[in-house]
Amino acid sequence: MTLQQLIDACGLEGVLVPDAQAAVTGAYTSDLLSDVMAHCPDGAVLITVQNHKNSVAVCTLVGSPAILVVHSRDIPEEMRSVAQREGVALLRTPDDQFTASCRLGAVFSRAS
Amino acid sequence: MSDAPHTSDARPKGEPEPVAESEPLVLLELIQRLKVRDVMTSKLATVPRSATLREVQELMRKKKISGVPVEENGRFFGLVSIDDIIRALVAGTIDEPCSKHMTTKLVVLEDDMPLSFALRYFDRYHYGRFPVLNRDRRLVGIICQRDINRALLVELTQELNRLETSSSQTPGLDGAYSIYVLREFPICKYDFENAGKAANQIKQVLQEKKFQPKVIRRIAVAAYELEINLCVHSDGGVLSWQISNGRAEIIARDAGPGIEDVAWACRDGTSTANEWIRSLGFGAGMGLVNVKRVSDEFEITSKKGSGTTVKSVINIGEPMAT
Amino acid sequence: MTILDVSEVLKADVLVKGEGCHKAIRHVMASDLMSDVLMVDEEDMLLLTSLASDQVLRTAQIVGAVGVIVVNGKPLPSSMVNVANDLRITLAVSRFSKYDACVAVHAALKPA
Numbered sequence A: 001m002t003l004q005q006l007i008d009a010c011g012l013e014g015v016l017v018p019d020a021q022a023a024v025t026g027a028y029t030s031d032l033l034s035d036v037m038a039h040c041p042d043g044a045v046l047i048t049v050q051n052h053k054n055s056v057a058v059c060t061l062v063g064s065p066a067i068l069v070v071h072s073r074d075i076p077e078e079m080r081s082v083a084q085r086e087g088v089a090l091l092r093t094p095d096d097q098f099t100a101s102c103r104l105g106a107v108f109s110r111a112s
Numbered sequence B: 001m002s003d004a005p006h007t008s009d010a011r012p013k014g015e016p017e018p019v020a021e022s023e024p025l026v027l028l029e030l031i032q033r034l035k036v037r038d039v040m041t042s043k044l045a046t047v048p049r050s051a052t053l054r055e056v057q058e059l060m061r062k063k064k065i066s067g068v069p070v071e072e073n074g075r076f077f078g079l080v081s082i083d084d085i086i087r088a089l090v091a092g093t094i095d096e097p098c099s100k101h102m103t104t105k106l107v108v109l110e111d112d113m114p115l116s117f118a119l120r121y122f123d124r125y126h127y128g129r130f131p132v133l134n135r136d137r138r139l140v141g142i143i144c145q146r147d148i149n150r151a152l153l154v155e156l157t158q159e160l161n162r163l164e165t166s167s168s169q170t171p172g173l174d175g176a177y178s179i180y181v182l183r184e185f186p187i188c189k190y191d192f193e194n195a196g197k198a199a200n201q202i203k204q205v206l207q208e209k210k211f212q213p214k215v216i217r218r219i220a221v222a223a224y225e226l227e228i229n230l231c232v233h234s235d236g237g238v239l240s241w242q243i244s245n246g247r248a249e250i251i252a253r254d255a256g257p258g259i260e261d262v263a264w265a266c267r268d269g270t271s272t273a274n275e276w277i278r279s280l281g282f283g284a285g286m287g288l289v290n291v292k293r294v295s296d297e298f299e300i301t302s303k304k305g306s307g308t309t310v311k312s313v314i315n316i317g318e319p320m321a322t
Numbered sequence C: 001m002t003i004l005d006v007s008e009v010l011k012a013d014v015l016v017k018g019e020g021c022h023k024a025i026r027h028v029m030a031s032d033l034m035s036d037v038l039m040v041d042e043e044d045m046l047l048l049t050s051l052a053s054d055q056v057l058r059t060a061q062i063v064g065a066v067g068v069i070v071v072n073g074k075p076l077p078s079s080m081v082n083v084a085n086d087l088r089i090t091l092a093v094s095r096f097s098k099y100d101a102c103v104a105v106h107a108a109l110k111p112a
Helices: A003-010 A033-039 A053-062 A077-086 A097-111 B025-033 B053-063 B082-091 B115-125 B145-169 B197-209 B213-233 B275-279 B287-294 C003-009 C054-062 C078-087 C098-109
Strands: A013-016 A026-029 A044-048 A066-069 A089-092 B067-072 B075-081 B129-133 B139-144 B180-187 B237-244 B247-254 B297-302 B308-315 C013-016 C027-029 C045-049 C067-070 C090-093
Touching: A003 A097, A013 A077, A026 A097, A026 C098, A033 A053, A044 A053, A044 A097, A053 A066, A053 A077, A077 A089, A097 C027, A097 C098, B025 B115, B025 B145, B025 B237, B053 B067, B053 B082, B067 B139, B075 B082, B075 B129, B115 B129, B115 B145, B139 B145, B180 B197, B180 B213, B197 B213, B197 B237, B197 C054, B213 B237, B213 B247, B213 B287, B213 B308, B213 C054, B287 B297, B287 B308, C003 C013, C003 C067, C003 C090, C003 C098, C013 C078, C045 C054, C045 C098, C054 C067, C054 C078, C078 C090
Parallel strands: A026 A044, A044 A066, A066 A089, C027 C045, C045 C067, C067 C090
Antiparallel strands: A013 A089, B067 B075, B129 B139, B180 B237, B237 B247, B247 B308, B297 B308, C013 C090
């Protein structure tokens, strides 16, 4: 599905959406960037609480089109500008990692 | 793996310090709990630098004291003892200003030091008295052995009365109103193998005592966060805790490097942790914020270059009815 | 559902059966940051995490969690089993990714 479809289906906040039509194929939940680098599948939305620019850098490495920041954490300016430059979308939700994962999981399974 | 903690005793790394078997628990708790300022004499007879030794001698005779601090507006210059007077009488210098003959190379104590620390100084130096300074290095009192004896006697009598009253009210109830459980744990810098062990032990003890689960949780969280803080952000230190009079106090004391901006450190999400520490799951910067969150009272004092003391107090309330 | 039930769903190896292994799980947390775990006030919590360290278990004991399931097939340091035994906390390992684990647990927790 597209990023916009995911945002709408899950009620996520689109803080920065450079390409609303970008394809998303699933999600990956982790707060350990080393783990994301090793295992995050291509095209998966990264669900994490790590609200800083390093998360964006890792996403570009693994081909993740978007970061879903949980717990409504602040998006610092540096993170935002790197994301803008790299074309990585920044989404936000008040949910925690578990709830957000379940929510996205439900939407992805309905779509398939 | 890491340097020895800065506590003076050699101890196997990570083992909690046992409660001294030789001293009664109450006495041990008292000398830990009482601070120098609780015990010292603060109504001081002092003299300015210009006062003569004869005037000092007169003061000593009138007030029946054996040591007179030389002080002006709280600024401390030295001490004149009876020995100095006797020497002056023999040398014929009794009419000279005390600034010429006072002792300036002095060991001083700080007013917020626990009495247990002070006792070690008495032991080590064999001086009869110590001037006491506050954190601004102003003279606030003087402490001698007699002060300590008097204070202990008074406190012990009070505790005895308290114990008698509480035990007579509810037979068999071993609650928060008795004095007990006083422990210190040395924490070593970067000792990740043992990080959190002390807090785990504290929680286990609390569960045996049957306090309310929410209270136990708060105490455990405060202890754990403070312990990790000592491990990750200091050069090592001591985590101590005690329960008395319906209050749990957890105190983390270290000797460095100090916090430059205490307000900044207590904010959400700030941290000085490096990448390696973060990879182990620490250092996200919520520690002190979280301690504050679970505490009824929270106090942090720190100076860049010297030590930091963080204190959390949690009111225990009534133990659960058995 | 207990942690043992969840372990079955996640095809997890239960390495240590702790005191809370038969308790009903009241909350699930999927975080890798122990500082976040310490901020939560829930009791009888299940912790799903990619972080494989002793401190995960120590944190779990402090917050009264029923146990820890380490996901992403992380190899555990041998000390973890000892610590789990000392603290009497249930410890299991699963090959599921954290995201897949959340989705699977969610599906299992839903009333039939």
